[in-house]
Amino acid sequence: MNNKTRQFFVAALMAASLGTVIAAQAAGAVESLRGRDVETQSREPGKYATEKDGPPIERNYVQQPPLIPHKIDGYSITTNFNKCMDCHSWTRYRETGATKVSLTHFKDRDGKELSNISPRRYFCNQCHVPQTDAKPLVENTFKKAEGLR
Ligand code: HEC
Ligand code: HEC
Incomplete structure (x- = not known):
């Protein structure tokens, strides 16, 4: 050819x-x-209301990134500033009442321990997501992992 x-x-x-x-x-x-x-759900922003702020949501398996139990509107993450760390960092969590970020978040991809949040954990919303009132697209029979039942 x-x-x-x-x-x-x-x-x-x-x-x-x-x-x-x-x-x-x-x-x-x-x-x-x-x-x-x-039935497809629209991705229009704001169509599905974020659930009200509440206590932590139970996890389904121990390795799960915990779901975000509060609104995150306006919590921006830029090169210079991470709004999430304003409350979730080890220096701030006591005054804010937030869970401190996991120790695992200080490890780089080669397993080296860092003194600050690892770049691969910097964009929190890659793994942690807030909840909306959207209904599941299809029924499912998902059950919690055995260790958490
Ligand atoms: C103004 C402070 C504040 C900011 C900013 C904030 N959070 Fe939170 N977050 C909290 C508090 C307080 C809780 C704990 C609620 C409780 O224990 O009742 C929480 C809980 C959580 C949890 C659940 C932890 C668990 O153990 O289940 C996750 C995940 C989380 N936040 C992620 C985020 C992410 C990601 C961002 C940025 C997009 C963010 N938060 C920004 C205050 C904040
Ligand atoms: C690559 C995925 C990923 C990213 C990015 C990430 N996390 Fe996590 N996070 C997890 C997982 C998985 C867990 C649960 C297992 C663990 O502790 O590592 C977790 C646990 C947590 C917990 C609960 C800690 C505890 O003691 O129970 C908090 C709070 C949290 N993350 C906040 C954040 C914040 C804030 C950011 C951004 C600065 C962030 N995470 C970025 C995957 C991620």
């Missing part, structure tokens, strides 16, 4: 897959992997 033909094939493939995506969206029906129709 020369370069021109290859380019043509790539373009044709992309057009074909885009076509499928558009067709699926036009049909409006989304099917779960188990073949059930699911």
